[in-house]
Amino acid sequence: MHFGLYEGYVKNTNLLSEQLLEMTQKKKAAATNSAYSEVKRHLGFEYGGMVLHEYYFGNMAPKGKGNMSGQLKHGLEESFGSLDAWKTDFVAVGGMRGVGWSVLYQDPLAGQLSNHWIELHHQGVPSGFKPILVMDVWEHAFLLDYKPSERSKYIEAFFSNIDWDVVNRCFSSSAAVRPAA
Ligand SMILES: [Fe+2]
Structure with missing residues (x-):
């Protein structure tokens, strides 16, 4: 279930990044463009969901591993x-x-x-x-x-x-x- 959610964050991060790039290339990257603002505002949520899950999965091991240095x-x-x-x-x-x-x-x-x-x-x-x-x-x-x-x-x-x-x-x-x- 957790990996499924993570997949969604990765997918959406890529999708939003592509949309933003496309808008930039088509000269639609403007504060007055509400579609641009909406995608840009949402990017932090999806990006954060992706990156934080990577740290979270990465800092766990079954039954723990090693000790605090x-x-x-x-x-x-x-x-x-x-x-x-x-x-x-x-x-x-x-x-x-x-x-x-x-x-x-x-x-x-x-x-x-x-x-x-x-x-x-x-x-x-x-x-x-x-x-x-x-x-x-x-x-x-x-x-x-x-x-x-x-x-x-x-x-x-x-x-x-x-x-x-x-x-x-x-x-x-x-x-x-x-x-x-
Ligand atoms: Fe989670």
Whole structure:
């Protein structure tokens, strides 16, 4: 079911991209062209749905793989005070009402780590930040296995199925150094 939805995002991203290119080539790329505006506005949703699912599928492995690296642990402690504080916050974001994503991001300039709520697939994405750990909390991510009220059980299961080797690689410890002002 999840791969089927992903396929739809890929298909629509390609379709909208082609439509936009065609409009541009036919000189119809104008703010006054409502068809152009509509497609352009929708592109972020489809693109986000595609890309976030790629990160989400990529950072999971059956029954989990590897362990969190010492460097990432250190980075999380620097940014959140403790590992527990990070996890509590990440889980709280994932439990928020609505459909979206809980994402641990790293600011590539400051190295700082922060958890974000991405509404739908595209609202609240911090520009340029790098996804480190991505968790889908749209209902389709857990409704086949859990009741609607059991999102927390899904989140718990997600934590047992993280591919830490992938997550560790996404994190850059070298970025976590900001020159003194
Ligand atoms: Fe999903």
